Structures are given as structure tokens and as C-alpha cells.
Amino acid sequence: MASDPKMIPQSGLLSAEANQAAALATFGGVLTVDLDAIIANWRKLEKTAVPAECSAVIKADAYGCGAEQVARALNKAGCKTFFVATIEEARKVRAAVPEPTIYVLGGYFQNTGEHYAQINCRPVIGDLNELAEWDVFCRRTGWNGGAAIHIDSGMNRLGLTLAEAQAIIPRINAGDHGITLVMSHLVSAEQLNNPVNAKQLAAFRSIASEFSGVPAALANSSGIFLGAPFQFDLVRPGAALYGVNPTPEADNPMQPVVDLKARIVQTRNVERGESVGYGGTWTARRPTKLAIIAVGYADGYFRAASSNDGTRGAEVIVAGKRCPVAGRVSMDLIAIDITDLPPNAARRGHMVTLLGDGITVDELAHHFGTIGYEVLTSLGRRYARIYKGGNVVEPLAKPASASTAEQPPSPPPVEQPANPPPRPS
Ligand SMILES: *Cc1c(COP(=O)(O)O)cnc(C)c1O
Numbered sequence: 001m002a003s004d005p006k007m008i009p010q011s012g013l014l015s016a017e018a019n020q021a022a023a024l025a026t027f028g029g030v031l032t033v034d035l036d037a038i039i040a041n042w043r044k045l046e047k048t049a050v051p052a053e054c055s056a057v058i059k060a061d062a063y064g065c066g067a068e069q070v071a072r073a074l075n076k077a078g079c080k081t082f083f084v085a086t087i088e089e090a091r092k093v094r095a096a097v098p099e100p101t102i103y104v105l106g107g108y109f110q111n112t113g114e115h116y117a118q119i120n121c122r123p124v125i126g127d128l129n130e131l132a133e134w135d136v137f138c139r140r141t142g143w144n145g146g147a148a149i150h151i152d153s154g155m156n157r158l159g160l161t162l163a164e165a166q167a168i169i170p171r172i173n174a175g176d177h178g179i180t181l182v183m184s185h186l187v188s189a190e191q192l193n194n195p196v197n198a199k200q201l202a203a204f205r206s207i208a209s210e211f212s213g214v215p216a217a218l219a220n221s222s223g224i225f226l227g228a229p230f231q232f233d234l235v236r237p238g239a240a241l242y243g244v245n246p247t248p249e250a251d252n253p254m255q256p257v258v259d260l261k262a263r264i265v266q267t268r269n270v271e272r273g274e275s276v277g278y279g280g281t282w283t284a285r286r287p288t289k290l291a292i293i294a295v296g297y298a299d300g301y302f303r304a305a306s307s308n309d310g311t312r313g314a315e316v317i318v319a320g321k322r323c324p325v326a327g328r329v330s331m332d333l334i335a336i337d338i339t340d341l342p343p344n345a346a347r348r349g350h351m352v353t354l355l356g357d358g359i360t361v362d363e364l365a366h367h368f369g370t371i372g373y374e375v376l377t378s379l380g381r382r383y384a385r386i387y388k389g390g391n392v393v394e395p396l397a398k399p400a401s402a403s404t405a406e407q408p409p410s411p412p413p414v415e416q417p418a419n420p421p422p423r424p425s
Contacts, residue, residue, distance in 0.1 A: 024384045028294025028332070029262045030351065031383035033065045035073040035390025037255040038241050042074055044253065045237045049224050052231040055081035057220070057238030059089060059105060064379040065242050065257065066387070068096035073390035074241075075100055083124075083236055087115050094119040103148055103181070107158060113137030117145060122180060126150040126158035131168075138178060146180035149214075151207055153184040153200040162207055169210045181234070182211040189222035189230075190248050197226055208232065221246035225253075244372035245362050252360070258376065259356030260383070262295040262316075266348050267338065276335050277327030281308035288326070289339045291318060291346050296332040299380030301354060302368035303329045314367035317353035319345035 024030055046054035056079050062070035067089060071082055075097045082097070084090045085106040093102055102121035108130040114137075116123055125131045125147050134147055149168070152159030160168075171177050184204045188194040201218070208216040215233035221240035223230045225247050237246070245252035270276060270288045293316070297303045306328040307313030313325035316336050326337040338346050346352070355364060361372040368375060 027263070027382075027384040028265075029260060029299055029354075029380070029383040030386065031379060032259040032261075032356075032386045032388055033069065034255075034257050034259070034388045035069060036388065037243065037257045038065070038070055039073055039077045039390065041241045041243065041254045041257070042077060042079060042237075045221070045224055045235065045240060046078075049219070049231045049235040053081065053215075053234040055079065055083060055217075055234055055236050056241060057083045057105075057236050058093065059083065059085035059238065060377045061089075063238060063242045063244075063373065063376040065376065066385070067093055069387050069390065070241075071097045071100075076390070081234065083238075087112055087121070090121040091115075091119055094121060101180075105150075105158075108134055108147075113141070113143065117141065117143045120145055122146045122148060124148040124150050124158075124181075124183070126152075126160065128160065128164055131160075144178060146178055148181035148183055149179050149211070151182065151184045151204065153203040153218075154187050154196060155185050157185075159184060162203060165207050166210070172211050172214065179211065179214050181217060182208050182214045183217040183236075184208075186218065186220060186223045186226075186230075189220055189226060190246065192226070192247075192249055197230075201230060205229075239373050239376075242376055243361055244376070245360075248362070252362070256356060256360060258361065258379070260295075260354045260379070261351040261356075262293040262334075262354055264291045264318075264346060264348055264350045264352060265294050265333070267291050267346060275327070277306075278330055279328055281306070282327035283309050286339065288337060289341075290326060291323075291336045291338045291352065293334050293336060293352055294332065295354065295380075296330050296334060298331045299382055300375070300378035301329055301334065301380075302370070302375075302378070304369045305329055305364070305367040314364065315359070317357050317359060319350070321345075 042054060042056060056074050058067045058070050061067045071093045081101045082093055083103045083105050084093055087104055090102050090104050103124050104121060105124050108123040108125055110133065113134065122145060123134060125134055137143065150159040151165045152161055172179065186200055187196050189197060204218050217234040217236055218232050219230045219235045221237040224235050224237060240246040240254050243254050243257040247253065268290050270284045270290055272284055272286055274284050276282045276290065295301055305314035305325060307325050315322040315324055318336060318338050319341055321341055323336050323338050326335040353359060361375050365372045365375045
């Protein structure tokens with residue numbers, strides 16, 4: 001990708017990398033989302049959960065990866081059900097994919113029935129007030145597009161209590177109830193041995209069995225790996241699709257999806273005893289060489305990844321080697337200690353890797369003091385965005401190394417024509 005600095009024009013033609021670097025010349029960072037990796041992750045989860053249906057949770061702009069691009073790619077790969085958080089998110093997804101079922105997880109708001117009908121998507125009803133209002137809307141308009149019932153099995157966030165759910169069973173038995181899914185959500189699915197898993201499973205299983213003929217869903221990404229009893233008729237993975245480890249107590253079975261590179265603005269030498277960055281919290285203990293890169297906390301690289309004289313911060317890959325952050329991460333810039341690199345290995349204009357090439361979302365989350373989910377949903381809006389793959393049907397007669405997605409024509413546009421232009425900074 002744009003990381004390779006050795007862009008030497010050959011026989012009058014620029015290399016693909018040179019073309020891309022030229023197209024991206026104005027961007028401080030380049031974010032690449034590998035749609036093929038998302039598809040491979042979805043297929044792996046689908047296989048693990050078979051015979052249950054595998055949906056895809058694409059709320060929060062598909063965890064920062066781009067809801068429209070992800071929905072299109074996964075729909076082509078065979079995914080038929082999507083979950084978003086809000087009706088506004090559903091609207092964007094519906095514009096990208098006309099066919100599949102879309103559920104809205106985040107609660108049914110007052111007077112919004114028409115919006116669900118307009119784009120044919122389904123609310124996840126999590127409260128008796130919501131259910132009553134939804135019923136009124138459906139009766140008044142004749143809308144029969146379906147809704148899910150969310151049952152609380154221990155999260156105490158959204159969902160009908162078990163008693164409330166019990167009370168609507170007669171309606172299910174009466175038929176023509178408009179309930180297309182019954183679901184609950186796990187509290188601590190990523191902890192294999194947490195007894196709350198079995199407790200929630202037992203509670204949900206007994207109530208779901210009374211919703212006769214209604215498909216049931218309990219498992220998020222991690223829940224899928226708790227085993228077949230948790231998988232029911234449909235599973236709802238989110239984070240694992242985007243490369244977050246759903247089994248943090250074991251190796252990550254998912255492929256990495258996001259690659260983030262930043263440009264070296266300049267390199268500079270610092271004398272021993274000099275401090276670097278805001279607050280002067282990091283002191284050079286030897287004659288030091290720094291690379292200053294054009295990404296900062298405003299781009300979603302958390303300030304918590306800073307280093308100081310007491311603590312090491314995060315690492316960045318420069319010229320193939322891991323190098324530590326030097327001093328505080330600032331809004332738009334970070335200093336990297338590249339003293340240990342061979343002379344001239346890193347130069348102005350070269351790209352360094354912040355995420356990818358072995359730096360995982362979970363590793364960054366550790367340095368940021370958070371979870372992979374927040375790393376992804378915080379990814380900045382100033383990057384040039386590149387989408388790789390996602391075509392599902394193989395393009396004809398293309399050399400294996402020359403996917404069109406990776407090689408925009410020269411000069412710009414930055415992305416392949418099927419994708420929207422990079423977000424303005
Ligand atoms: C976000 C969400 C999911 C997906 O969870 P992951 O841990 O990202 O797989 C599934 N179900 C519900 C109700 C959610 O809110």
C-alpha cells in the first residue's frame with residue numbers, strides 16, 4: 001500500500017504505489033478497510049454457528065469501518081439480516097442494500113413508526129410502552145413489517161422483564177402477532193467461565209421456548225464461541241467481524257481488518273537531556289532521533305498512548321521495526337523515537353504503521369486504556385479511506401496482486417469509483 005517509500009518511476013510509468021502516494025499526497029493518515037477480511041470473518045462465524053443464521057451488527061458505522069460498504073459486501077456474500085443502533089443508521093444502510101432485513105437495536109422512540117415503514121426496517125422493542133405504541137401504529141396504518149422483542153436476561157439495560165415477556169405469550173399463541181424475532185443480550189460473554197452466561201442462557205431458553213414459531217437470538221461475537229446452546233436460530237456478531245478478538249482468553253481466531261498508516265512530516269535530532277512534546281514529560285536519555293507523524297488524538301489515536309519518563313507508551317512500526325511513542329500524543333501530531341533504526345531508514349514522506357502489520361486493535365486498546373470496540377468506533381474522520389476487496393465475484397483476468405481497489409487510477413480519485421470520496425478533513 002502507500003507505506004512503501006521506494007517509489008521510483010520506471011520506464012516512464014509510475015508504479016501503482018507511486019500513483020497512490022501521489023493521490024494521497026495531502027493526507028496525514030491513510031485508513032484501509034479490508035472488506036475481504038470482513039467477509040472471511042463473517043463466513044468463519046457463520047460456519048461456527050451453523051445451522052443458526054449469521055447476521056451482522058453494523059451499528060456505529062459498522063464499528064467505524066463504514067456501514068454502507070460493509071453492508072454491501074456482506075450482503076453480496078450472503079448475509080441477510082443486519083442490526084444497527086438507530087433509525088438514522090438504518091436509513092443509510094437501506095439505501096445501500098434494498099433486500100435484507102434490518103433491525104434497529106437502540107429502542108423504539110415515540111412517533112417514529114412511519115420511519116420504520118418508509119424504509120422497511122424493524123424495531124427491536126425493549127419495553128411495554130414501546131410495544132403498545134408500535135401496536136397502535138401498526139393497527140392505524142396496517143403496517144405489518146415485523147418487530148423483534150428484546151427480553152432482559154440480566155443486563156438491566158433494554159428489554160422486557162421475564163414476567164412482562166411471560167405476559168405476552170397468549171398473544172404469540174393467538175397468531176398474527178407481528179413478532180419476527182425474540183432476543184436477549186449477554187453481559188459477559190467474553191469470559192468463558194463466568195457463571196452469568198449459564199444463568200442468562202437458562203432464563204432466555206425457557207422464555208424463548210414459549211415464543212412458539214418465533215426465531216430466537218442470544219449470542220453476540222463472543223457468545224458464538226460459548227458453544228452451540230448459545231447460538232439458537234440467529235447469531236449477532238459485531239466486533240469479531242472487524243477483527244476484535246471475541247475470545248480474549250485465547251488466540252484471536254479472526255483476521256485483522258483495519259490498517260492505519262501515518263505520514264512522517266519531518267525527522268529531527270534531539271540532544272540528550274532535552275524534553276519532547278507538551279508538558280515536557282519525556283526526556284531524551286541519549287542523543288535521539290525523532291520522526292514526527294501527522295496523526296494525533298483528534299484522529300482517534302488516544303492521548304492515553306503517550307509515554308513519559310516513567311512509562312512506555314504505544315509502539316508504531318517505522319521501516320519494519322517497532323519504535324516507541326516519545327512524549328505526549330498531541331491533537332494532530334505524534335513524536336516517535338527512531339534512534340534505533342539504521343541511518344536514513346525513515347525519512348520525510350515515508351508512511352508508518354499505527355494499526356496493522358502485527359499491531360492489533362486489541363493491542364492499541366490496551367495502550368488506550370479501553371477495548372477494541374472503542375478503538376474502532378473512534379477512528380478519525382481526517383484519514384484518506386481506502387476499501388479493499390468486497391467484490392465477492394472475482395473480477396476477470398486481473399493479476400493476483402493488482403486488485404483495482406488497491407490501485408486507484410493516476411491521478412486521483414483516491415478510491416475506486418464504487419466508493420464515496422474520502423471524508424473531508
Ligand atoms: C452491539 C450488539 C451486538 C454485537 O456485539 P459484539 O460484542 O460487537 O459482537 C449484539 N447484540 C446487541 C443487542 C448489541 O447491542
